[in-house]
Amino acid sequence: xxxxxxxxxxxxxxxxxxxxxxxxxxxxxxxxxxxxxxxxxxxxxxxxxxxxxxxxxxxxxxxxxxxxxxxxxxxxxxxxxxxxxxxxxxxxxxxxxxxxxxxxxxxxxxxxxxxxxxxxxxxxxxxxxxxxxxxxxxxxxxxxxxxxxxxxxxxxxxxxxxxxxxxxxxxx
Amino acid sequence: xxxxxxxxxxxxxxxxxxxxxxxxxxxxxxxxxxxxxxxxxxxxxxxxxxxxxxxxxxxxxxxxxxxxxxxxxxxxxxxxxxxxxxxxxxxxxxxxxxxxxxxxxxxxxxxxxxxxxxxxxxxxxxxxxxxxxxxxxxxxxxxxxxxxxxxxxxxxxxxxxxxxxxxxxxxxxxxxxxxxxxxxxxxxxxxxxxxxxxxxxxxxxxxxxxxxxxxxxxxxxxxxxxxxxxxxxxxxxxxxxxxxxxxxxxxxxxxxxxxxxxxxxxxxxxxxxxx
Numbered sequence: 001x002x003x004x005x006x007x008x009x010x011x012x013x014x015x016x017x018x019x020x021x022x023x024x025x026x027x028x029x030x031x032x033x034x035x036x037x038x039x040x041x042x043x044x045x046x047x048x049x050x051x052x053x054x055x056x057x058x059x060x061x062x063x064x065x066x067x068x069x070x071x072x073x074x075x076x077x078x079x080x081x082x083x084x085x086x087x088x089x090x091x092x093x094x095x096x097x098x099x100x101x102x103x104x105x106x107x108x109x110x111x112x113x114x115x116x117x118x119x120x121x122x123x124x125x126x127x128x129x130x131x132x133x134x135x136x137x138x139x140x141x142x143x144x145x146x147x148x149x150x151x152x153x154x155x156x157x158x159x160x161x162x163x164x165x166x167x168x169x170x171x172x
Numbered sequence: 173x174x175x176x177x178x179x180x181x182x183x184x185x186x187x188x189x190x191x192x193x194x195x196x197x198x199x200x201x202x203x204x205x206x207x208x209x210x211x212x213x214x215x216x217x218x219x220x221x222x223x224x225x226x227x228x229x230x231x232x233x234x235x236x237x238x239x240x241x242x243x244x245x246x247x248x249x250x251x252x253x254x255x256x257x258x259x260x261x262x263x264x265x266x267x268x269x270x271x272x273x274x275x276x277x278x279x280x281x282x283x284x285x286x287x288x289x290x291x292x293x294x295x296x297x298x299x300x301x302x303x304x305x306x307x308x309x310x311x312x313x314x315x316x317x318x319x320x321x322x323x324x325x326x327x328x329x330x331x332x333x334x335x336x337x338x339x340x341x342x343x344x345x346x347x348x349x350x351x352x353x354x355x356x357x358x359x360x361x362x363x364x365x366x367x368x369x370x371x372x373x374x375x376x377x378x379x380x381x382x383x384x385x386x387x388x389x390x391x392x393x394x395x396x397x398x399x400x401x402x403x404x405x406x407x408x409x410x411x412x413x414x415x416x417x418x419x420x421x422x423x424x425x426x427x428x429x430x431x432x433x434x435x436x437x438x439x440x441x442x443x444x445x446x447x
Contacts, residue, residue, distance in 0.1 A: 004219070012219045020215075024207035038211055045215040049222045107201055114198045132189065133199050139189065154185060161184050164195045 001061050005052045019065055022134040030073055030127050032119060040076060044069045066135050066145040117167035125160040128153055403433045410442060
């Protein structure tokens with residue numbers, strides 16, 4: 001990021017390619033809509049580009065990036081742009097339409113249940129889970145990105161894991 | 173791990189954060205969609221465009237500049253206030269705050285300031301003081317009255333030796349004049365007041381303040397060449413002194429008046445003062 005701040009486009013491309021897919025998946029599974037995920041994705045990177053001059057190495061770039069993404073997600077919810085309310089347990093999962101499983105194996109079934117369980121989580125629990133699984137953030141970094149306390153994040157993750165584990169147990 | 177599937181488990185959380193546990197394993201098996209290529213193109217285009225336009229310099233200097241300006245403004249204001257406080261303790265202003273004007277007193281503000289100037293310039297020759305007081309307020313007055321007044325003043329000075337200003341009684345005279353409004357002040361106090369009137373007056377005890385007030389009134393009375401130039405006003409001054417229970421001073425003034433205006437008859441109400 002410092003390289004891009006100093007005008008190095010190649011540095012930005014490297015940064016972008018490292019983080020683009022986890023960010024996209026986080027946004028996709030958080031708002032459960034490809035169109036909305038794409039919009040949030042562009043807005044997030046636009047904010048990164050715009051604020052490159054003021055970027056300082058105070059934390060990992062990943063934390064900074066997902067903090068911006070979180071703020072865009074919250075703005076979208078406030079503007080009622082998309083629905084992040086938990087779905088019913090038996091609702092279809094938010095998998096991309098162009099990637100439907102051709103044969104339902106046990107793993108696929110588990111995966112479907114997990115996705116359903118993830119979609120059924122409250123928005124803040126789901127986001128905390130995704131920031132760990134997709135972005136690889138620590139508890140402190142998740143707390144920074146979501147602008148809440150560490151204990152709040154722990155609580156959210158505990159409840160999320162308990163519900164998701166229950167989804168997996170029910171399968172068996 | 174807890175037997176109750178609904179109760180959160182710290183151990184499970186630790187495993188999860190370490191990348192272990194069934195949930196993480198199942199999640200890793202999920203389909204992993206990538207960002208569509210059109211999104212890549214859009215973002216990279218944005219990034220290139222941003223580099224073409226020179227970024228505005230981070231306005232980091234604004235905050236330090238604002239802080240420096242604030243400090244400078246505060247410092248300037250503090251210094252200004254201090255200067256004004258120092259300038260706001262002049263002798264005349266303090267005197268005017270302390271001295272009540274007698275009802276019969278028609279002393280204009282200019283004469284009060286003349287008395288204050290006389291007090292401040294301690295040690296000046298009596299004759300120079302008399303000339304200055306006669307010259308300044310006597311400009312609008314006829315010169316005859318001025319010269320007569322100077323003659324009257326000469327006599328007064330003989331009665332009040334060694335005064336730093338013509339209107340100030342000698343320190344020895346102070347104890348001789350009983351102050352009916354207050355106990356007798358200590359002799360050195362009036363002299364000290366004259367030398368540093370305003371600040372000393374502000375810090376004095378009440379008896380001293382009253383004495384200072386009386387002295388100032390007296391000096392004002394005696395440094396009123398305008399009244400001497402005007403016989404009726406002079407008589408009014410004498411009456412005012414009587415009203416203030418200063419018969420000795422009133423007698424002195426009346427005698428001076430008689431000397432200044434021998435052709436005028438002494439009013440009946442003041443004749444007793446001469447006897």
